[in-house]
Amino acid sequence: KRATTRARRLPATITMTLLLRPALFIITAALTSAAAVEESPPPQREEQYKILPSPDLLNRLLYLSTTYPNFCTLTTTQEWFGLPRAGEDGDCPFDELYAASQKSAQGDDEKTSAASGKGCNNYVLIIQDKEAYPNDPDVQLDVNFQTSSQQQQQEGWKFVPDVFLSGSVHGNERVGPTSLVEMSELLLESAACESLPRMKFQPSDSNDNDDDASGQDTTNDAVKFTQEQWEQELSTAQTCRQSLTTNKGIPSPLRQWLARLVTTRRTIIIPTANALGYSRNKREEGSIDPNRDFPFDIEQYHESECMQTIAGRSINELWRSHLFQIGLTFHGGMEVIGYEWGAPTYLNLDAPDALAQDQIAHAYSRYSNGFPGHVPYDFGTMNDKVYYVRGGMEDWAFAGSWDPDRVVQCTPTTYGGYPPEKTVYNNSTLRAFNMLIETSDKKEPLREDLGSRHDPLISTNGRENGHVARNIRLALLAMDVVEPYVSIRGVEELMFEDDVIPTMNLKRSPTSYYDDAKLVWVPGGDKKSSMRKITWTVGGAMTIDGTEIVYGLWDDLPTQLAESTSGLYPSMETRNVIDTKFQVVQPSNVEGGTSGGRSRWHADGAYPAEPEGGDTYEQIYNYDPVFKALIDTGKMPPGTAIAVFARAKVDKDWATSAANVGPAGLGPASHIVNARTNPSYFASNAGKVIHGREYSWWYSDPITVLVGDAKEAEGWDINDPTASGLTHFSLSSNARGVVTAVHVNAR
Numbered sequence: 001k002r003a004t005t006r007a008r009r010l011p012a013t014i015t016m017t018l019l020l021r022p023a024l025f026i027i028t029a030a031l032t033s034a035a036a037v038e039e040s041p042p043p044q045r046e047e048q049y050k051i052l053p054s055p056d057l058l059n060r061l062l063y064l065s066t067t068y069p070n071f072c073t074l075t076t077t078q079e080w081f082g083l084p085r086a087g088e089d090g091d092c093p094f095d096e097l098y099a100a101s102q103k104s105a106q107g108d109d110e111k112t113s114a115a116s117g118k119g120c121n122n123y124v125l126i127i128q129d130k131e132a133y134p135n136d137p138d139v140q141l142d143v144n145f146q147t148s149s150q151q152q153q154q155e156g157w158k159f160v161p162d163v164f165l166s167g168s169v170h171g172n173e174r175v176g177p178t179s180l181v182e183m184s185e186l187l188l189e190s191a192a193c194e195s196l197p198r199m200k201f202q203p204s205d206s207n208d209n210d211d212d213a214s215g216q217d218t219t220n221d222a223v224k225f226t227q228e229q230w231e232q233e234l235s236t237a238q239t240c241r242q243s244l245t246t247n248k249g250i251p252s253p254l255r256q257w258l259a260r261l262v263t264t265r266r267t268i269i270i271p272t273a274n275a276l277g278y279s280r281n282k283r284e285e286g287s288i289d290p291n292r293d294f295p296f297d298i299e300q301y302h303e304s305e306c307m308q309t310i311a312g313r314s315i316n317e318l319w320r321s322h323l324f325q326i327g328l329t330f331h332g333g334m335e336v337i338g339y340e341w342g343a344p345t346y347l348n349l350d351a352p353d354a355l356a357q358d359q360i361a362h363a364y365s366r367y368s369n370g371f372p373g374h375v376p377y378d379f380g381t382m383n384d385k386v387y388y389v390r391g392g393m394e395d396w397a398f399a400g401s402w403d404p405d406r407v408v409q410c411t412p413t414t415y416g417g418y419p420p421e422k423t424v425y426n427n428s429t430l431r432a433f434n435m436l437i438e439t440s441d442k443k444e445p446l447r448e449d450l451g452s453r454h455d456p457l458i459s460t461n462g463r464e465n466g467h468v469a470r471n472i473r474l475a476l477l478a479m480d481v482v483e484p485y486v487s488i489r490g491v492e493e494l495m496f497e498d499d500v501i502p503t504m505n506l507k508r509s510p511t512s513y514y515d516d517a518k519l520v521w522v523p524g525g526d527k528k529s530s531m532r533k534i535t536w537t538v539g540g541a542m543t544i545d546g547t548e549i550v551y552g553l554w555d556d557l558p559t560q561l562a563e564s565t566s567g568l569y570p571s572m573e574t575r576n577v578i579d580t581k582f583q584v585v586q587p588s589n590v591e592g593g594t595s596g597g598r599s600r601w602h603a604d605g606a607y608p609a610e611p612e613g614g615d616t617y618e619q620i621y622n623y624d625p626v627f628k629a630l631i632d633t634g635k636m637p638p639g640t641a642i643a644v645f646a647r648a649k650v651d652k653d654w655a656t657s658a659a660n661v662g663p664a665g666l667g668p669a670s671h672i673v674n675a676r677t678n679p680s681y682f683a684s685n686a687g688k689v690i691h692g693r694e695y696s697w698w699y700s701d702p703i704t705v706l707v708g709d710a711k712e713a714e715g716w717d718i719n720d721p722t723a724s725g726l727t728h729f730s731l732s733s734n735a736r737g738v739v740t741a742v743h744v745n746a747r
């Protein structure tokens with residue numbers, strides 16, 4: 001079957017692959033001087049951050065949406081939800097820029113008439129992998145993306161976790177919007193670069209085998225680059241990597257991390273929910289405080305005093321149409337991270353999820369760090385560290401779905417009213433960790449305290465850190481911890497050059513995971529025991545309670561590893577095969593008789609970590625824990641195809657209820673805790689779904705280890721590997737330098 005097919009054409013595959021695949025990642029001076037790459041250099045930005053006023057924010061958002069159309073969508077809550085605009089004729093004149101851009105993009109007066117008018121637009125930037133999930137309803141906001149009807153659910157968009165980031169509910173608190181726009185630029189530039197080269201465009205005459213190409217729609221197969229275009233693509237892929245490293249301080253491991261955050265999450269950014277207040281540099285929207293405008297724990301008979309603002313309604317509509325698990329709401333006037341409770345009913349009580357909130361807030365504080373004159377953020381409950389409010393957005397987003405006694409139906413009279421059913425919520429919509437970030441004592445800090453673009457992802461307490469610099473990192477961490485992930489990073493001494501590849505969604509493959517997952521050749525056929533090292537990592541979590549490798553024959557697995565109807569990965573059928581036919585191997589580099597460790601976000605640091613003093617590029621910039629295990633590929637006949645998965649259980653301590661909990665007797669209520677600790681958990685809103693995990697396991701994508709005949713390696717000159725075209729390989733550590741692993745389908 002599959003293994004036979006693979007084995008029969010393997011020598012040719014390897015030879016062709018190794019000879020024809022350019023050495024993309026060996027960056028040399030000669031390769032970076034290609035002229036065409038300079039056609040669209042990224043804009044020069046001043047090294048020191050500065051607070052962007054409303055027109056500059058819009059310019060930056062327009063730049064992002066036109067430069068990275070595959071990874072973001074810019075819209076307004078007016079176009080999306082039909083909301084009115086706050087403000088008068090003279091407010092937000094710069095919105096005309098947006099209307100003009102919409103008109104030139106769509107050429108349709110009727111559709112673009114919603115793009116401007118009296119008052120202020122409320123902009124929303126959606127960051128997601130639109131090519132990987134074309135049927136996602138948010139992607140469909142972009143008229144240039146078409147649904148491919150036969151794969152509506154199969155691609156799995158409904159399981160992509162939602163992240164909510166709000167820059168400015170109070171218009172005179174200025175750090176948040178700039179932080180989020182600067183963060184977006186780093187994310188999008190990294191994801192776009194990481195998506196290159198797009199193997200689906202590789203000309204077929206340099207393609208080793210048609211069915212070996214890349215997990216893309218069959219509908220795209222007809223479109224191939226010319227050889228010249230393909231060389232341009234490869235050149236751009238090199239140049240953007242080098243530019244990110246040298247100009248942006250984002251070397252490969254960090255670029256891969258940002259690309260993962262883009263392609264495996266759906267992040268909804270509302271830079272200035274209070275667009276009117278931000279443009280006027282005023283706290284309120286008109287005369288109303290939007291952060292007292294939410295229907296949670298407000299006083300009796302005050303139903304007409306919520307959802308009065310367009311800021312509040314914009315946020316309400318975004319939450320009604322998503323399933324947010326984590327959020328941030330940036331404010332200013334002090335320096336603290338606040339979580340629940342922040343409402344008078346629960347004064348002096350802990351939220352049922354307090355332990356998880358405390359761990360995450362502590363991680364936010366560490367990663368964002370301090371700088372001269374500013375310590376790392378203090379953190380704690382809003383009741384303790386800030387003050388309680390009635391009608392606050394934070395507690396509403398955390399508890400509105402499960403604490404109905406605190407929620408009222410709003411009946412405002414502003415802007416022609418707002419339907420009361422818009423403040424009725426199902427059991428899932430409002431269960432997020434939506435933390436308050438009080439960025440800075442000064443609501444608009446001095447520019448010298450904002451920080452610089454130097455090494456933006458490195459936590460530091462030096463002068464290069466600052467209010468904008470540290471909140472870029474804090475928001476990236478929120479995107480990371482929304483969902484755990486496990487990733488196999490290498491075989492033997494071969495470390496994969498790719499982690500997640502943007503625009504590739506293995507569930508959408510016309511072939512199967514087998515053809516598209518990373519394929520590694522290892523020598524075999526010597527009938528002896530032969531141990532091969534597998535290396536993997538775990539992220540999106542704090543404590544790794546257990547992690548292990550499971551491996552077995554591809555021939556035992558179903559063709560598609562995800563549910564064919566929903567795209568849920570791995571499918572029940574796949575899990576059954578793993579449970580009954582696969583072998584389990586514990587990590588070999590963990591001490592103390594456990595199989596667990598700690599993520600890079602844990603208060604005690606990553607474990608197991610690479611040995612101190614490692615000085616390779618990867619070791620310096622890779623902070624994740626590194627687990628290692630050995631699988632035995634000896635005694636397997638050449639041609640055997642092994643599927644290898646890593647899996648992990650994380651953060652079970654989060655299920656521990658706080659001591660002094662309110663409401664009394666309640667266990668954790670949030671999505672983020674239940675998704676990890678409660679296997680029977682199910683939540684759903686607006687078509688999106690959160691599932692608890694069977695036995696609490698989170699699975700990596702598989703890799704394939706293909707046992708080859710050691711003779712296949714005989715033609716390779718291991719004294720000059722690149723001359724044999726070996727660009728993605730490892731040698732044994734003994735003096736003979738035997739090839740021990742080759743990444744056959746590397747880009």
Ligand SMILES: [Zn+2]
Binds near residue numbers: 169170173331332
């Ligand atoms: Zn505020």
